[in-house]
Amino acid sequence: MAKKSIAARIFRFYWDGFRSMTIGKTLWLIIFIKLFVMFAILKIFFFPDYLGKFNNSSDKQEYVSGELIQRVVNP
Helix, strand or coil, X not given: CCCCCHHHHHHHHHHHHHHCCXXXXXXXXXXXXXXXXXXXXXXXXXXXXXXXXXXXXXXXXXXXXXXXXXXXXXX
């Protein structure tokens, strides 16, 4: 009988654990919904795309370096 690899045993361990869950599945669903809200919805409202208005990377680099220098000089 061949010994299974450690990755296969770890996968099997978690697979069996998730299969037998009852409340855990609901908790994982809540976690995924919260992650979606944090990264998708909040990004739209609180993190505007300042670099989207530039066409090439050199313009983006100039904008970022200018902002960093401005914030250091005028805190």
